[in-house]
Amino acid sequence: MRISHSVEEWLRCRSAINGESIGFVPTMGALHTGHASLIERCRKESDIAVVSIFINPLQFNDPKDLERYPQTLDQDLSLLERLGVEEVFIPPAVEIYPPGCRYYVDELSTAAHMEGLHRPGFFRGVMTVVLKLLNLVRADRAYFGEKDYQQLRVISGMASDFFIPTEIVACSTVRQASGLAESSRNSLLSCDARRKAACIHRALTTASTSAAAQAMLEDDGFKVEYVEEHWGRRFAAVFLEGVRLIDNVPLPPGLES
Ligand code: PAF
Numbered sequence: 001m002r003i004s005h006s007v008e009e010w011l012r013c014r015s016a017i018n019g020e021s022i023g024f025v026p027t028m029g030a031l032h033t034g035h036a037s038l039i040e041r042c043r044k045e046s047d048i049a050v051v052s053i054f055i056n057p058l059q060f061n062d063p064k065d066l067e068r069y070p071q072t073l074d075q076d077l078s079l080l081e082r083l084g085v086e087e088v089f090i091p092p093a094v095e096i097y098p099p100g101c102r103y104y105v106d107e108l109s110t111a112a113h114m115e116g117l118h119r120p121g122f123f124r125g126v127m128t129v130v131l132k133l134l135n136l137v138r139a140d141r142a143y144f145g146e147k148d149y150q151q152l153r154v155i156s157g158m159a160s161d162f163f164i165p166t167e168i169v170a171c172s173t174v175r176q177a178s179g180l181a182e183s184s185r186n187s188l189l190s191c192d193a194r195r196k197a198a199c200i201h202r203a204l205t206t207a208s209t210s211a212a213a214q215a216m217l218e219d220d221g222f223k224v225e226y227v228e229e230h231w232g233r234r235f236a237a238v239f240l241e242g243v244r245l246i247d248n249v250p251l252p253p254g255l256e257s
Helices: 008-013 033-044 065-066 071-085 122-137 146-161 184-188 191-196 198-206 208-217
Strands: 003-006 020-027 048-053 088-091 140-147 168-173 223-232 233-240 243-250
Touching: 003 008, 008 020, 008 088, 008 122, 033 071, 048 071, 048 122, 048 191, 065 233, 088 122, 122 146, 140 146, 140 191, 140 208, 146 168, 146 233, 146 243, 184 243, 191 198, 191 243, 198 208, 198 233, 198 243, 208 223
Parallel strands: 003 088, 020 048, 020 140, 048 088, 140 168
Antiparallel strands: 223 233, 233 243
């Protein structure tokens, strides 16, 4: 497994790849079984699997959230090695955002509500870094989880609008047996809270309306930021022990819009 710690190093590795198909999984580290499933699929469908690890400061509107974002680089690298990843790209922030950088990507429709509304600047940060990474990696396919469904839509739209030749591949959410969606943020929860967090999936899949799902979550002690329905899916963002968790599911049968 080769690790590039700078853009220059990565571009040298990239130029040595000729004629082999490239799959790309961008991450912010703190890897879990959700990432592992993206990487396994990426490996199956490509000759060379590239994984980036970059905690993107531009997508954190709350500096405290950035500060406490889990960082587990040694564990991440062991997992990537076990998964058989060929290339890891860990760019320094100063090369992704050089001093004085002033170009950003914005989207004004899909990104305007839910995560975009409650985390101002989040999608600008995500789209800007993903565009840079897609241009640097020049992969055939890039893999994104449906757990961040709104992000996936915004990125697919950007890729299509900017004629990016990389195919954006959507991958199903990986859940624990309890229904809890795998997320790097789960590691910030106590054992009790992790058990309780399974209620999010239950509320989203069993309530007859989004208002009923919100009421169920509030009764269970969650601070609810939103429960909304879009694109035939139901979405929620909640706080538990001060940790912000999001999830979404296809609308229960009979309720599809
Ligand atoms: O989903 C994530 O981990 C991040 O938003 C991404 C796509 C790696 C961009 O920083």
